[in-house]
Amino acid sequence: MNLIKLAQALKKEVKGIIKVSEAMSRHTTWRIGGPADLFFTPVDWMDLEIALKFASLEKLPVTIIGGGSNLLVRDEGIRGLVIHTGGGLKKIKINGEEVIAEAGVKLPFLANRVAASGLSGLEFATGIPGTVGGAVIMNAGAHGSSMGDVVTSVVAMDLQGRLLYFNNEDLEFTYRFSKLKNLDVIVIEIHFKLRRGDVLEIKAQMEKNLEFRKDKQPWEYPNAGSVFKNPPGDSAGRIIDSIGAKGWQVGKAKVSDKHANFIVNLGGASSADVLALIDKIQKEVYKKYKLFLEPEILIMGG
Numbered sequence: 001m002n003l004i005k006l007a008q009a010l011k012k013e014v015k016g017i018i019k020v021s022e023a024m025s026r027h028t029t030w031r032i033g034g035p036a037d038l039f040f041t042p043v044d045w046m047d048l049e050i051a052l053k054f055a056s057l058e059k060l061p062v063t064i065i066g067g068g069s070n071l072l073v074r075d076e077g078i079r080g081l082v083i084h085t086g087g088g089l090k091k092i093k094i095n096g097e098e099v100i101a102e103a104g105v106k107l108p109f110l111a112n113r114v115a116a117s118g119l120s121g122l123e124f125a126t127g128i129p130g131t132v133g134g135a136v137i138m139n140a141g142a143h144g145s146s147m148g149d150v151v152t153s154v155v156a157m158d159l160q161g162r163l164l165y166f167n168n169e170d171l172e173f174t175y176r177f178s179k180l181k182n183l184d185v186i187v188i189e190i191h192f193k194l195r196r197g198d199v200l201e202i203k204a205q206m207e208k209n210l211e212f213r214k215d216k217q218p219w220e221y222p223n224a225g226s227v228f229k230n231p232p233g234d235s236a237g238r239i240i241d242s243i244g245a246k247g248w249q250v251g252k253a254k255v256s257d258k259h260a261n262f263i264v265n266l267g268g269a270s271s272a273d274v275l276a277l278i279d280k281i282q283k284e285v286y287k288k289y290k291l292f293l294e295p296e297i298l299i300m301g302g
């Protein structure tokens with residue numbers, strides 16, 4: 001079946017929007033990425049289940065994106081069905097110190113919402129621009145805390161549309177890793193246990209965290225946050241800076257002058273530009289330190 005016919009067939013069954021050949025550059029913070037064959041934004045769990053069953057029947061590969069803030073999508077785009085959880089699934093429930101958020105809720109939005117309710121624990125998340133679903137997959141963190149410290153359980157769906165439940169211990173959270181990263185599942189709901197705190201103190205801490213970022217990170221250009229993971233006991237930014245890489249440029253991709261672990265899109269950068277720059281940094285760091293810098297960003301498509 002051609003793409004238009006597939007989109008029409010899926011549209012008959014779901015409520016969410018389906019786009020054909022959607023430029024992924026519109027959905028990544030790097031503003032890079034070729035077309036997704038079919039791009040679907042589910043509005044609720046039922047929509048998601050139907051789309052997954054449809055993809056299974058039509059033998060379409062499935063790719064999930066949240067806020068696209070940790071992704072490099074190749075210029076060739078993504079074949080099959082891309083499910084954009086960041087566009088729907090936005091319910092939040094607060095019950096005492098227990099908080100439940102659907103996967104599409106933006107993490108900074110949730111951090112502000114719980115802060116306003118006098119709940120402490122998500123102050124670290126205020127400047128991490130992605131969805132709660134993406135953050136739990138990545139075990140996103142900053143300022144000495146991460147998702148694994150506050151998540152109690154996760155509800156997910158497998159590619160056949162069956163619900164799965166994971167407790168914190170099942171998820172094996174470590175630095176920028178949760179077990180979910182290696183499973184073919186879609187995170188749909190995340191449960192948190194937070195602590196009572198003073199609203200003003202929580203907000204002041206969040207402000208402080210944001211100020212720290214504005215000072216250190218290149219907010220003026222599209223980027224995807226830290227490109228490489230920190231090696232144990234060291235900082236990737238410090239290491240990259242030490243080989244003089246700040247300002248290195250391939251095409252329109254440049255190592256930020258402000259923070260060496262950020263690659264910025266000066267406007268019109270391709271995934272090939274970014275990949276060439278990543279490769280150059282890895283080779284030069286290896287030459288000098290015999291150390292392999294592992295990417296934190298995820299590469300999709302092609």
Ligand SMILES: Cc1cc2nc3c(=O)[nH]c(=O)nc-3n(C[C@H](O)[C@H](O)[C@H](O)COP(=O)(O)OP(=O)(O)OC[C@H]3O[C@@H](n4cnc5c(N)ncnc54)[C@H](O)[C@@H]3O)c2cc1C
Pocket residue numbers: 029063064065066067068069070071085086103127128129130131132133134135136137138139140141142185186187188217223224225226298
């Ligand atoms: C300016 C800037 C600053 C940043 N600072 C930080 C920081 O301080 N700390 C940090 O940890 N990260 C940081 N990041 C990186 C990024 O924001 C986080 O990794 C974020 O948690 C990714 O969430 P996302 O929704 O954008 O995920 P995406 O980038 O869309 O996806 C990331 C991965 O998660 C998967 N995924 C997303 N949603 C789901 C879902 N519902 N179910 C299953 N799989 C899913 C995707 O398939 C992909 O493998 C920063 C990024 C930027 C641009």
